[in-house]
Amino acid sequence: MARHHITTTVNGDIREVLVETTQSLLDVLRNELLLTGTKEGCGTGDCGACSVMLDGRLVCSCLVLGVEADGKEIDTIEGMAQGEELHPLQRNFLEHAALQCGICTPGFLIAARALLEKNPSPTETEVRFWLAGNLCRCTGYDKIVRAVMATAKELRETTHA
Amino acid sequence: MPDDVKLTREFQVVGHRKVRPDGVDKVTGRAKYGADLILPGMLYGKVLRSPHAHAIIKKIDVSKALKLPGVKAIVTRDDFPDQPKSKPPYGPRIADLWDTTRVIMAREKALFEGHPVAAVAATSESIAKQALKLIKVDYQVLPHVIDPIEAMKPDAPILHEDQFTLGVEPAPTKPSNVFRVMKAAKGDTAIGFGEADVVVEREFKTQAVHQGYIEPHACVANASEDGSVDVWMSTQGHFVARNQLAALLGMSVGKIRFISSEIGGGFGGKIPMYGEPLAVRLSQKAHRPVKMVMSRDEVFRATGPTAGATIRIKIGARKDGRITAAEAELFYQAGAFKGAEIAAAIGCMYSQYDLENVSIVGYDIVSNRPRIAAYRAPGVPMAAFGVESVLNEIADKLGIDTVDLRLKNAAKQGTVNVQGLRYGPIGFIEMLERVKEHPHYKAPLGKNQGRGFATGFWMHAGGLSCASINVQDDGTVTLIEGNPDIGGSRASMCAMAAEELGIPYEKVTTLIADTSSLGFTFLTAGSRTTYATGMAVVEATRNAIKVCCERAAAIWGVTAEQVKWEQGFAKPASANVGDFAPLSLSELAKKAPMMGGPIAGHAEINATGQGPAIGAHLVDVEVDPETGFVKPLRFTVFQDVGRAISPDYVEGQMQGGAVQGIGWALNEEYIYNDKGQLVNAGFLDYRIPVASDVPMIDTVMIEEPNPNHPYGVRGVGETPIVPPQAAVANAVENAIGRRLNELPLSPPKILKALSERPVARAAE
Numbered sequence: 001m002a003r004h005h006i007t008t009t010v011n012g013d014i015r016e017v018l019v020e021t022t023q024s025l026l027d028v029l030r031n032e033l034l035l036t037g038t039k040e041g042c043g044t045g046d047c048g049a050c051s052v053m054l055d056g057r058l059v060c061s062c063l064v065l066g067v068e069a070d071g072k073e074i075d076t077i078e079g080m081a082q083g084e085e086l087h088p089l090q091r092n093f094l095e096h097a098a099l100q101c102g103i104c105t106p107g108f109l110i111a112a113r114a115l116l117e118k119n120p121s122p123t124e125t126e127v128r129f130w131l132a133g134n135l136c137r138c139t140g141y142d143k144i145v146r147a148v149m150a151t152a153k154e155l156r157e158t159t160h161a
Numbered sequence: 162m163p164d165d166v167k168l169t170r171e172f173q174v175v176g177h178r179k180v181r182p183d184g185v186d187k188v189t190g191r192a193k194y195g196a197d198l199i200l201p202g203m204l205y206g207k208v209l210r211s212p213h214a215h216a217i218i219k220k221i222d223v224s225k226a227l228k229l230p231g232v233k234a235i236v237t238r239d240d241f242p243d244q245p246k247s248k249p250p251y252g253p254r255i256a257d258l259w260d261t262t263r264v265i266m267a268r269e270k271a272l273f274e275g276h277p278v279a280a281v282a283a284t285s286e287s288i289a290k291q292a293l294k295l296i297k298v299d300y301q302v303l304p305h306v307i308d309p310i311e312a313m314k315p316d317a318p319i320l321h322e323d324q325f326t327l328g329v330e331p332a333p334t335k336p337s338n339v340f341r342v343m344k345a346a347k348g349d350t351a352i353g354f355g356e357a358d359v360v361v362e363r364e365f366k367t368q369a370v371h372q373g374y375i376e377p378h379a380c381v382a383n384a385s386e387d388g389s390v391d392v393w394m395s396t397q398g399h400f401v402a403r404n405q406l407a408a409l410l411g412m413s414v415g416k417i418r419f420i421s422s423e424i425g426g427g428f429g430g431k432i433p434m435y436g437e438p439l440a441v442r443l444s445q446k447a448h449r450p451v452k453m454v455m456s457r458d459e460v461f462r463a464t465g466p467t468a469g470a471t472i473r474i475k476i477g478a479r480k481d482g483r484i485t486a487a488e489a490e491l492f493y494q495a496g497a498f499k500g501a502e503i504a505a506a507i508g509c510m511y512s513q514y515d516l517e518n519v520s521i522v523g524y525d526i527v528s529n530r531p532r533i534a535a536y537r538a539p540g541v542p543m544a545a546f547g548v549e550s551v552l553n554e555i556a557d558k559l560g561i562d563t564v565d566l567r568l569k570n571a572a573k574q575g576t577v578n579v580q581g582l583r584y585g586p587i588g589f590i591e592m593l594e595r596v597k598e599h600p601h602y603k604a605p606l607g608k609n610q611g612r613g614f615a616t617g618f619w620m621h622a623g624g625l626s627c628a629s630i631n632v633q634d635d636g637t638v639t640l641i642e643g644n645p646d647i648g649g650s651r652a653s654m655c656a657m658a659a660e661e662l663g664i665p666y667e668k669v670t671t672l673i674a675d676t677s678s679l680g681f682t683f684l685t686a687g688s689r690t691t692y693a694t695g696m697a698v699v700e701a702t703r704n705a706i707k708v709c710c711e712r713a714a715a716i717w718g719v720t721a722e723q724v725k726w727e728q729g730f731a732k733p734a735s736a737n738v739g740d741f742a743p744l745s746l747s748e749l750a751k752k753a754p755m756m757g758g759p760i761a762g763h764a765e766i767n768a769t770g771q772g773p774a775i776g777a778h779l780v781d782v783e784v785d786p787e788t789g790f791v792k793p794l795r796f797t798v799f800q801d802v803g804r805a806i807s808p809d810y811v812e813g814q815m816q817g818g819a820v821q822g823i824g825w826a827l828n829e830e831y832i833y834n835d836k837g838q839l840v841n842a843g844f845l846d847y848r849i850p851v852a853s854d855v856p857m858i859d860t861v862m863i864e865e866p867n868p869n870h871p872y873g874v875r876g877v878g879e880t881p882i883v884p885p886q887a888a889v890a891n892a893v894e895n896a897i898g899r900r901l902n903e904l905p906l907s908p909p910k911i912l913k914a915l916s917e918r919p920v921a922r923a924a925e
Contacts, residue, residue: 094185137373
């Protein structure tokens with residue numbers, strides 16, 4: 001099967017990799033670059049567990065071909081914390097118990113960060129609709145929405161301080 | 162260990178909100194789930210599945226596939242020994258190896274669409290997929306049956322020619338799709354109905370729904386030439402899986418080691434094995450590790466949903482609301498193999514009520530669907546949907562408040578249910594009173610809005626659990642237990658051990674042992690983990706404390722009985738013992754190597770005395786009269802939780818169960834075409850609730866401690882999925898004035914109901 005040489009920046013690191021024509025970006029991240037923090041829940045773009053940022057845009061990496069990542073910048077869950085310091089969303093997810101099994105958590109965190117970058121003061125409804133592309137079967141979403149709202153508030157207060 | 166349940170002292174750790182010990186790894190992507198293990202030389206396994214719902218498998222030709230470069234092994238039915246047929250009597254839960262070996266790989270017949278027929282291991286996933294296309298299967302397609310009511314008819318296609326219905330007299334001479342009929346009764350319902358002023362009899366229908374965990378089933382098997390095998394698996398019970406694998410493959414238990422990965426949801430659906438025995442045989446044949454990960458499509462088609470059901474309910478009550486008789490007939494799908502959860506339904510469906518006359522009959526029916534798997538309070542939500550809907554109607558007919566009707570009939574300490582179970586303390590009456598006091602109960606409703614209420618009962622599990630605790634030289638503590646942590650149980654284990662030891666929560670680490678490192682521990686299921694394994698953890702910790710006291714006694718030159726453990730210190734038990742400065746855990750741990758060895762404790766128990774749990778749900782919905790769309794607006798969950806060790810995660814269970822119930826009530830269903838093929842095997846068409854579908858889920862925890870657990874734990878995970886279906890349906894009925902007795906309450910059904918005349922209500 002034909003393989004293509006691509007160069008992509010993942011969490012700030014330049015990575016070169018050979019990918020099959022039909023290989024999804026998710027597959028490349030997980031099985032070629034061994035970044036297994038991004039999860040596969042459906043492979044059809046319905047669950048959001050594979051959410052990553054591609055050139056600053058939120059995408060389902062299962063719906064993007066690996067070859068499309070050539071020359072682009074990708075941000076995954078592995079790059080979210082700064083050293084030992086968790087991103088405020090990561091910290092608030094823990095403090096609000098916004099995860100039970102945790103399989104959907106990386107996708108929610110990536111999607112929620114994208115929301116807060118776009119809209120620092122989302123209403124509860126805006127949070128719920130933005131995150132409607134991410135499925136969680138454990139929590140009923142209550143604590144996830146609270147964690148995102150709390151983070152938004154915290155970030156607003158830090159910016160204004 | 163019922164000694165200190167009603168502890169009056171404030172707990173230092175238990176009951177406090179804490180960050181879970183496994184949390185950081187789960188928010189950084191570091192935690193390793195089923196599909197995240199990558200081993201050197203690993204192959205990728207893929208399964209060929211039957212496209213037919215019912216077919217004889219005449220021949221399987223793998224010769225072409227084997228020649229494809231990169232294919233390293235193929236397995237079919239010939240690679241698995243057959244198992245002896247099981248014989249009656251059967252327990253309430255079916256564990257039949259003859260069935261199980263046919264679930265993992267079809268033998269004589271394919272019995273449902275998606276039934277595994279062959280499996281391939283290859284050097285890449287794409288080669289494995291290519292190889293599947295080269296396998297030639299010769300099928301003789303048979304007539305199929307999907308609906309269990311159809312499957313009961315005399316001319317229905319028969320799945321198992323040797324299955325004769327059990328539990329009927331005289332014993333049938335013709336095979337049937339009904340595996341067994343189960344009955345339970347108390348009192349005399351004929352007399353009870355004679356005393357009733359109102360009798361309501363209704364039929365209800367629910368569809369098969371899937372647990373919908375976000376992580377598909379995944380495993381990696383690594384077989385060695387020495388006959389041993391390691392299996393990494395996303396599972397709710399790796400000890401159970403190990404024993405089952407040994408039986409299925411004729412291996413000795415000691416040669417098999419299961420390691421449980423982090424588990425991405427299960428809800429009962431990750432109790433069974435599917436790909437693991439296939440991956441093990443492939444690994445044995447290829448002499449390389451084999452990874453198998455299901456696609457979402459495979460999860461829907463081939464793993465257990467819970468039963469769809471037809472339920473007939475008949476309840477009679479006096480004018481004052483007292484129930485005089487209650488009957489039920491339950492027709493449950495088992496899927497292609499026996500084992501519908503009728504026993505649990507019989508044991509729970511009326512059990513939050515104190516009833517004199519009850520009679521329940523349940524039918525366990527096979528049809529050409531994937532074998533059902535447990536789903537959160539397995540078997541009970543569909544029956545409760547019927548019961549709580551009829552009670553709602555009786556309350557309406559009698560003009561009695563719906564909560565008052567329950568209060569009139571509420572079970573309490575000493576009540577005996579239909580199966581003869583006598584209750585200890587249960588918080589049902591207190592809960593109902595809390596519902597009435599809650600602002601939600603009396604809040605005004607707007608146009609097209611309605612309020613629904615329902616309750617639910619679930620009986621928890623106990624069983625085998627082991628735990629081991631090691632006090633390290635610096636006074637930190639490592640706790641080892643055997644239940645995969647599906648929703649924060651490590652936090653509760655750490656909390657109970659820390660509370661016992663009197664040390665900070667952060668000093669305890671909990672590890673989940675592999676199956677060779679700890680004694681057999683039963684499933685993470687039945688809401689048993691914090692109860693049963695928690696009990697083992699407490700006992701193991703107390704055994705370590707005993708060692709601490711012995712060491713302190715040796716240092717002080719007194720007997721161990723003269724030493725007590727208090728708030729993290731060994732102290733003289735009384736002033737008479739002598740004046741000794743207390744010794745902390747870390748001081749004792751430091752001295753331990755010179756005093757006979759490290760401090761440790763372990764416990765191996767068979768936990769009994771688990772309590773039931775009852776919940777009550779209150780929900781407001783708004784129905785769009787133009788589209789038929791139902792939107793839940795407000796939801797409050799009340800539950801007797803015994804004692805919440807980790808309140809955050811107890812609330813999480815209550816909220817998650819409620820939202821799964823909302824999905825069950827409003828959207829979710831398995832839809833088949835006329836060929837018996839599932840047509841909505843994906844998250845786009847099988848739509849589980851998303852964040853914008855639901856409101857915040859408020860929780861009210863009632864704590865009536867279970868006297869049989871050292872911290873009063875009752876178990877919480879399953880009860881919250883029992884009431885929501887009826888609560889939502891009752892709210893819809895309240896909003897539109899029409900009764901709908903079939904789930905899901907999807908827009909077309911609502912629109913159809915709106916075109917019909919509203920029901921008359923005595924209450925208005």
